[in-house]
Amino acid sequence: MMRALVRSLLLIGSLLAFAGCEVTSLPDAAVPGEDAGSPDAGMADAGPPDASTDAGTDAGIDAGYVVPNIVIGRSLFWNDAGLLDDASTVSFAKIMGVAADDGHGGALLAQWFHRFNTTPHSERALPAQFIDAVLVAQGADPTQWDLSVLPFKVTGIHNRIDLAKLSPGGHCGELRVSVSSTDVTLQPFHALFLFRQPLEADDVEPGSGRVTCVGTARRWAELSSLDETAAMAQLRVLLARGLTHQRFLMMETVEFTLAPWEWRQWLPAADGGVENPPLFQQLDVERINRASPMRDDFLEWVDQNAAQLDARQVEFPERFRVQSVRVNQGVPRVPLNVPANPSFPMLRQKLEIVGCAACHTTDAEFVQTRTDRSVSAFYEKELAARALHLARFARGEAPGAPFGPLQMNPVLPP
Ligand code: HEC
Numbered sequence: 001m002m003r004a005l006v007r008s009l010l011l012i013g014s015l016l017a018f019a020g021c022e023v024t025s026l027p028d029a030a031v032p033g034e035d036a037g038s039p040d041a042g043m044a045d046a047g048p049p050d051a052s053t054d055a056g057t058d059a060g061i062d063a064g065y066v067v068p069n070i071v072i073g074r075s076l077f078w079n080d081a082g083l084l085d086d087a088s089t090v091s092f093a094k095i096m097g098v099a100a101d102d103g104h105g106g107a108l109l110a111q112w113f114h115r116f117n118t119t120p121h122s123e124r125a126l127p128a129q130f131i132d133a134v135l136v137a138q139g140a141d142p143t144q145w146d147l148s149v150l151p152f153k154v155t156g157i158h159n160r161i162d163l164a165k166l167s168p169g170g171h172c173g174e175l176r177v178s179v180s181s182t183d184v185t186l187q188p189f190h191a192l193f194l195f196r197q198p199l200e201a202d203d204v205e206p207g208s209g210r211v212t213c214v215g216t217a218r219r220w221a222e223l224s225s226l227d228e229t230a231a232m233a234q235l236r237v238l239l240a241r242g243l244t245h246q247r248f249l250m251m252e253t254v255e256f257t258l259a260p261w262e263w264r265q266w267l268p269a270a271d272g273g274v275e276n277p278p279l280f281q282q283l284d285v286e287r288i289n290r291a292s293p294m295r296d297d298f299l300e301w302v303d304q305n306a307a308q309l310d311a312r313q314v315e316f317p318e319r320f321r322v323q324s325v326r327v328n329q330g331v332p333r334v335p336l337n338v339p340a341n342p343s344f345p346m347l348r349q350k351l352e353i354v355g356c357a358a359c360h361t362t363d364a365e366f367v368q369t370r371t372d373r374s375v376s377a378f379y380e381k382e383l384a385a386r387a388l389h390l391a392r393f394a395r396g397e398a399p400g401a402p403f404g405p406l407q408m409n410p411v412l413p414p
Helices: 002-021 033-037 051-059 092-099 106-115 126-138 214-222 228-242 285-289 293-304 306-310 347-353 356-361 377-394
Strands: 152-160 171-181 189-198 248-255 261-268 325-327
Touching (some): 092 106, 092 152, 092 248, 214 228, 261 356, 285 293, 293 306, 306 347, 325 356, 347 356
Antiparallel strands (some): 152 171, 189 248, 248 261
16 A cells, blocks of 8 residues: 555656656646636746746746756655654654653643543543543653653654745745554544744845745755655755744644544643644634524625635634534535625635635545555645645745645535
């Protein structure tokens, strides 16, 4: 299975390599369809198609830089056991220690897992019970626990430069580590640790101050041009710089420890633990669907922003979002109830696909990176789009991206 995945990633890689050579005929195809509304979407057309001539003028660094053919398994997504099972580079224990204020992570783990059971909108006992069993096995003081013996495995490292915010004071997206429980009871349980990729000096054009993320993009792209040994060594350098406490943003979870499936985010809180904020870009479908002043407010907001929402360019205000979203297995997800808009026939689906629940269930089976480190159909296509996107960043094109899927014609919810 692993080998099949690696092979298919290599295949995508070589297709992209081909795309890289044929850049004159393909770059616009690489831009997601919904990109049109983005203020910088047109920039791809402005730059000359030959990477070797545009770098100097567009990026302002390394004149003559040639973007290597992006290999997904080198520059965007890592799922090989040699890396993920090497505790000196990454492990559940290490990531918990990095995430926690105390550098250890035991206390954070205890607080986090108990929090699953104490949020009024959702109470899930299993993570808390898991912690109670660790207490019995390892003692009452979580700061003394050996987290390395706990049943979790790292399932992937994900380069999310596509999430870059290309405005002054912006950033170059995220680096993410996914983890899965291998416990017999705490199942299925998947967590994602998000780390910011901050702007570095060479991500901003000197003089104009235009944010391009070209420096960060080239550091990732470069891994595709190195031989295996050199690439792995350089990757470890980038990971050591990237996976730090200072850059840690939050955790996300998708789990089925109790029916139905549930998605949540977990933000570091003042007390050293984590809190469960309203989910990014996830509408509170249940509440919006019921007649209320809030529903009226929502429909008016959708009406006013329909074109931008259809282009997936709008960040949803907190008042329309929900702290946890659930989907029953084997039962169709309840659709968002918005009146048909003849100008934007797929508006409802566009509002849904940017959220956790629809994106994880439309072209995926709840999980994107599985416990065996294989990936969903959705993620496979997403990686191909991210490779083209990374090449554009590395050429200095500063490509825009919509919220939600980057791939050109994502499967939309029914
Ligand atoms: C555009 C589609 C999309 C949306 C929207 C989305 N995800 Fe994901 N999710 C992914 C992909 C793809 C991955 C693989 C890692 C990556 O690409 O960042 C992933 C990975 C994860 C993982 C790690 C386990 C797994 O399934 O691979 C968790 C946990 C997760 N997402 C939670 C969330 C939560 C919570 C939200 C809503 C706030 C959310 N996701 C929104 C596509 C999406």
